[in-house]
Amino acid sequence: xxxxxxxxxxxxxxxxxxxxxxxxxxxxxxxxxxxxxxxxxxxxxxxxxxxxxxxxxxxxxxxxxxxxxxxxxxxxxxxxxxxxxxxxxxxxxxxxxxxxxxxxxxxxxxxxxxxxxxxxxxxxxxxxxxxxxxxxxxxxxxxxxxxxxxxxxxxxxxxxxxxxxxxxxxxxxxxxxxxxxxxxxxxxxxxxxxxxxxxxxxxxxxxxxxxxxxxxxxxxxxxxxxxxxxxxxxxxxxxxxxxxxxxxxxxxxxxxxxxxxxxxxx
Numbered sequence: 214x215x216x217x218x219x220x221x222x223x224x225x226x227x228x229x230x231x232x233x234x235x236x237x238x239x240x241x242x243x244x245x246x247x248x249x250x251x252x253x254x255x256x257x258x259x260x261x262x263x264x265x266x267x268x269x270x271x272x273x274x275x276x277x278x279x280x281x282x283x284x285x286x287x288x289x290x291x292x293x294x295x296x297x298x299x300x301x302x303x304x305x306x307x308x309x310x311x312x313x314x315x316x317x318x319x320x321x322x323x324x325x326x327x328x329x330x331x332x333x334x335x336x337x338x339x340x341x342x343x344x345x346x347x348x349x350x351x352x353x354x355x356x357x358x359x360x361x362x363x364x365x366x367x368x369x370x371x372x373x374x375x376x377x378x379x380x381x382x383x384x385x386x387x388x389x390x391x392x393x394x395x396x397x398x399x400x401x402x403x404x405x406x407x408x409x410x411x412x413x414x415x416x417x418x419x420x421x422x423x424x425x426x427x428x429x430x431x432x433x434x435x436x437x438x439x440x441x442x443x444x445x446x447x448x449x450x451x452x453x454x455x456x457x458x459x460x461x462x463x464x465x466x467x468x469x470x471x472x473x474x475x476x477x478x479x
Contacts, residue, residue, distance in 0.1 A: 252394060253292050255367040258320040258336045268295060268336055270319040277311050282350065285342070285360070287316050293365060293394055296320075296338040296407075300360035305342055305350040313345040321406060324378050334411040335367040337378060340404045352403060359400040364409045366395035372412035375399045385410065 253265075260266035269290040275283040282305035288294035296318050305314070320336040340362060342350050352360060366373055375397055376383045386399040397409055 255335060256291060256295065268320045272317045275314045277307050277314055280307060280309060282307050283314055285316055287318055289318060295365045297363035298340050298360060301358040304353055304356060304358055304360045306353050307350060311344045314350065315343045317341045323408065324380055332410050333408045334370045334373055335409055337406050337408040338364065339406050342404060361398055362401050362407055363391065363396060363398040364407060366397060366409050370395050370411055373397055373409045376408055376410045377401060378406040378408055
């Protein structure tokens with residue numbers, strides 16, 4: 214019985230170690246959102262063999278009231294969205310003549326000279342917020358609530374940095390991992406063309422948090438299982454000792470008499 218318990222415990226520990234090694238060798242995407250049953254494969258503007266195409270775009274207009282830019286919640290229609298723009302009221306600078314904000318997100322071909330074009334993962338997305346005449350609205354410098362750009366990485370991409378692309382080069386921006394399905398976000402200094410640069414490109418850094426999370430995600434459950442198995446085994450031992458009959462201890466007041474016929478004859 215004890216040997217079978219030890220074998221089961223060893224199997225659990227071995228399984229946890231194998232899962233940890235597999236995660237570190239070939240990391241998978243972070244867990245899905247609660248309640249999200251299915252999600253679409255990544256859609257490419259220029260799909261290759263076995264890849265899906267026809268990525269979606271976003272376009273809308275919002276009125277400007279009291280001289281303050283409106284709140285924005287814009288996203289493409291994939292599940293989950295491949296590109297998003299979120300901004301609170303006042304995130305953009307508007308003039309007294311601004312009556313309408315035009316918001317758009319669309320996939321575009323990458324610039325021919327971006328410095329890290331070979332490392333771009335997925336599509337390049339053009340984000341724009343303009344007035345009714347099509348003049349870009351600048352981001353409020355030093356504002357308390359800067360807009361947020363979010364990009365979803367293609368299947369298999371778990372580490373990356375968002376870059377602002379331009380004709381003369383690209384700028385890697387401070388990027389946070391959104392915690393699900395390779396979602397990455399940043400607060401850009403200006404709008405324009407953005408892309409996700411895969412890990413290993415110049416200036417990018419490994420996602421240490423993802424590695425630590427993978428280790429804890431395996432080590433903690435294994436430790437809990439080991440604790441429960443040891444605790445259950447100890448409880449069974451104590452229960453067995455409690456129900457085991459105790460041996461009778463001879464009384465000191467009445468010592469046992471020797472059997473008949475064992476005495477010496479005179």
